[in-house]
Amino acid sequence: MKVKRLLSGLLALVMVLTATILPASAATTFPDIQNHWAKSYIEAMTAAGMFKGYEDGNFKPENQLTTAEALALCARTIGLDSSTTMDIATDYYDTVKTTLNNEQTWFYQEFSICLATGILTTADLKSLYQSGDLTDPIAKEDLAVYLVRAMQLGPMAERLTSYPLTFDDASSISADAKPSVYLLHVYGIVEGDEFNDFSPKLNVTRAVMATMLTRAIAYMQAHGTSPDLPEYTDYAFRQGVISSVSTTNGVIQLSLNSDLTGAAIGTVTLPANVTIYENNMETTSSALKNGRHARVCLDSSGTPFAVRVSGELETFTATVNGIDGKNVAVTADGTGRLLTMDRFTQVQIGTKTTGDYSIVESGANYTTAVCKLDDQGRLVAIQFTGGTSTTEGIFADYTKSSTSSANATIQLIGFDGVTRTYTIPSDATITVDGLVDSLSSSLKDSYVILRLLDEDASVQSVSVDTKSNYVQGVIKSVDSSDDTISITRLSNDRTATYDVTSSAVITYDGETTRLKDLDKNDFVTILLNESDDATMIQAYPSSTTTEGTISERTFGSGTDTTITFVVTQKDGTKVSFKVDLSDPPVVERDDEDSTVDKLRVGDEVEFTVRYGDVTRIEATTQNVNLTGTVERIIQEKSGYTLEMLLSDGEEVSYTVDNSVSVTQNNKEVALSSLKPGYKLGLAVNGDQVVAIEIQQAVNTGNKVSGTILWVDYAQDLIYLRATTDTGSEEMVTVEVPSSAVILNASTGKSLVLRDLDTGNVIEVNGSYSGTIFEATIILRQ
Known part of the structure; x- marks a missing residue:
């Protein structure tokens, strides 16, 4: 039976291929090879510990090798260190054991290396075992395929489109083996016999194997061949498409663009002694060319020690059939392919979220993937689209849409304590306790799962659990x-x-x-x-940070002393933060101490939440990217429409929300201060004005009125929710000097600052000084 043959064959292999490494000077001279044509090769491989003689002292050069023996020798040809070898053997032990039907577990190490380095796939090993081919003599053309893979030339062989062979029996070489035979011939590993035949079907003898191994190892040593095994390295790295290369005094400056987005990701300085690899073989800096892919390997101090170079990445769009762990099954141009993500693979979900393979959800139902492979067939980058992801939290608030076709919003308190706001489209599927239903504020404190579309984080479905x-x-x-x-x-x-x-x-x-x-x-x-x-x-953790852009700012009503800021993160998720003016956090804006009332829509911010409360806000104002002159201002209920003539002569119109930051000389002023003829600098994101810088005038308003949000008696300040002429609201900080007169508007009675409190409606006369409105007369209504 083939199983019995396998048992005896593998046992013999263990005896023949004992991994005893001998120095070259200790090579054994076998009596039966003294006049053999392969004498020098046999002695070289014996000295290297690749072969041993038989108990009778002979080498027996014409004995045939089985496929299992040949594979073991190919695995050893790679030259992995003992630590990596043991790690691989440990990782692949169960796979090899299962594939070999629990037989011969003492010989799993070489097969493990074959699987880890691409000499064999699991399917290959299973087929060889089940067919009994492992214990059959190996044909020369089959050895050629395995040896090329061991030499790390397998991907090169697969990419060849032309491989002219000059052997007289070239037509008898199997189509799948021809590229490998061609490479071995080109690199001097194999030659034709006296009849210029390759003899592809000839069984390989120990002498032939010793010869091919000697030449292969010599070639690998001469070319500095180094296998690239992602899961058995831990160095840091930077990678991307080379956009420019410059060399000064032997030091190379390498600029890289993202493989996923094409955006510039920075420049890396390569020291003169950096090792550059192409096709896993050492090469020169001439391999660093624009458009090629490079992975820069960094040591523990962040200094590059090697660069792995590939040609232009193979890019194709595929249909995603399924995901199993790191493996992605796809179909491209009608052909199924199995791609494997490793630690070097860059992953993008939709158009925003990026990371490594850990962000991929097997149940996300991605429909399409743009795949990018390097010369080695490794998946360098993959962008999934059409998929969905889930987020969970506790129902905190709900705002119903004004019409049945409009969008509603829901606020969830995440398990990390951060409140996030989501827009619920009118066509989203809503279920409550498994039944189709609708959302309402009565569901507060219920557990909620949202399914979001990866492209734009839009909500596809809402599942509410009121029972838990x-x-x-x-x-x-x-x-x-x-x-x-x-x-x-x-x-x-x-x-x-x-x-x-x-x-x-x-x-x-x-x-x-x-x-x-x-x-x-x-x-x-x-x-x-x-x-x-x-x-x-x-x-x-008790402390979390959230980064993004302020997209909304709303005030509390009545005696509510809070301001709610909505921060839109890079992935489109909106996060809500409530800040209490009675106990404000530390605020830093443009690297200077500031206050909550200075924060404006469009500011880039980082909110720090500790013990559930906002304790620190760091903000950066948007940079001006357009300049022009105000031609006309139209008051709207939600703000103003600015009609402007830009510096390049273009006439534009922008609707500006009352919460947009307006500054002059680095000081905040009110939006209502803008007048025709003012010269403005605008920070524009798309068609939205997120910040305005007045480059000509200061605020000339002399009266503000509104509802008190909070009185800071220690600093003599009033935070006022001011009402504009159009009925919209903006926040104004009122400074109350000791000379200010405070009156009860109905009785004319004199008051002091402590007579004013949250919720009072006041009218303040005075003037602006930058961002502060200095009061001269205050009337409490």
């Missing part, structure tokens, strides 16, 4: 001896204590942890059972 009982808050204390956790609940600011079940799943920042390892002030989301015991705890 979730609570959120900040940890006040943990008692691991009693298995209890106490939190300050987010919903009512009260302390609650919960028993934690023995089977509770507990995570911190996505990683499994223990109850005793949770810290005070961590933000937690807890799932409770019917007995109000915690069965799941998801904890996150």
Whole structure:
């Protein structure tokens, strides 16, 4: 039986190919090779420990090699160090064991290397085992294929479109083997016999194998061949398409553009001693050319030590058939392909989210992928489209659309404590407890799952679970001896204590942890059972940061002293932050100390949330990219329409929201101060004005009125929600000097600043000084 033959064959191979490395001077002279044509090759390979003689002292050069023996020798030809070899053997142990039907597990190491380095695929090994070919003599053309792969030339062979062979028996070489035979012939590994025949079907002898191995190893050493195994390296790297190359005193400046977007990603300085590889072989800096792909390998100090160069990336669009771990099954031009993502693969989901393969969701149902492969057939970059992703959180607020066809909005408090705002299209699927339903504010505190389209983060469906009982808050204390956790609940600011079940799943920042390892002030989301015991705890750091652009700013009503900022992140997600004017965070704007009232729509910001509250805001104003003169200003309910003549002569019109930042001489002024004839610098993003810089005049307004948001008695400041002539609102900071007169408008009675409070309606006369309105007379209505 073939299985029995395999057992005996593999056992013989273990005896023949014992990995004893001998110095060249210790080479054994076998009696039966003294006049053999391959004597020098046999002695070289014996000295290298690739072969050993038989117990009778002979080498037996004409004995035939089995496929398994040849594969083992090819694996050793690669020259991996012992640590990498053991890592590979460990990783592939189960695969080899399963493929070989649990037989001969003592010989898994060489097969593991074959699988890890591309000499064989798992399907190849399975086929060889099941057919019994592993223990059959190997044909010369089959060895050619395996040896080329071991020499790291497999991808080159696959890319060849022309491989003229001069052997007289070239027509008898299998089509699949011809490219490999061609490369071995070109590089001097194989030659024709006295009849100029390659003899592709001839069984390989030990003498022929020793000869081919000697020449192959010599070639690899001469060309500095170095296998590129992503999963068995840990160096940092930068990679992209070369956009320019310059050399000064032996130092190379290499500029790279992103493989995914084409945007410039920076310049790398290559030291004179950097090693450059192409096709896994050492080459010169002449390989660094515009349009080619390069991966710059960095040592622990960030200094480049090698560059892996590929030609222009092969790019194609494919239909995604399925994803299994790192493997992506696609169809391109009617042909199925299996692509593997590794640590070097750049991944983009939709048009925004980028990262490595960890951001890929197997259940996202991606429909299309743009794939980019290097010369080695490695997947350098892949952009998935048409897929969806999920996000979860606790229902915090809901704003109903004004019409049935308009969009609504929902706010979710994420498990990390950050409140995010999502627009719900009118055609989104809504289910509540598994049944098609509609959204309402009554669903507050329910668990929600959103499915988002990757391209634009638009909501495709909303699933609400009102049956499960979730609570959120900040940890006040943990008692691991009693298995209890106490939190300050987010919903009512009260302390609650919960028993934690023995089977509770507990995570911190996505990683499994223990109850005793949770810290005070961590933000937690807890799932409770019917007995109000915690069965799941998801904890996150007490401090989180969110970056983006301020897209909305709204004030509280009545006695509400808060301002809500909506920050739009790069992926389109909107995150909401409430800031209490009675306890404002630290604010820094353009690297200078500032205050909350100076923040404007369009500012690039980073919000820091600690223990559930905003504690710091760092803001950067938008840079001016257009200049011109105001020709006409039209007041609208939501702001102003500016008709302008730009410096290049173009006439434009912009609608400007009241929350847009307006400055002059680095000081804030009111939007209402703009007048025809003013020269302005505009920061424009698309068709939206996000910031205005007055380059000519200052604010001339002498009266503001509105509702007090907050009074800072220590600083003698009033934060006023001012009402413009059109009925819209803007925030004004009013400074109240000791000379200011404060009166009750109805009685004329004199008042002091402490007589004013949140919610009071006032009229203030005075004048602007930059961003501050200095009061002379205040009338409390």
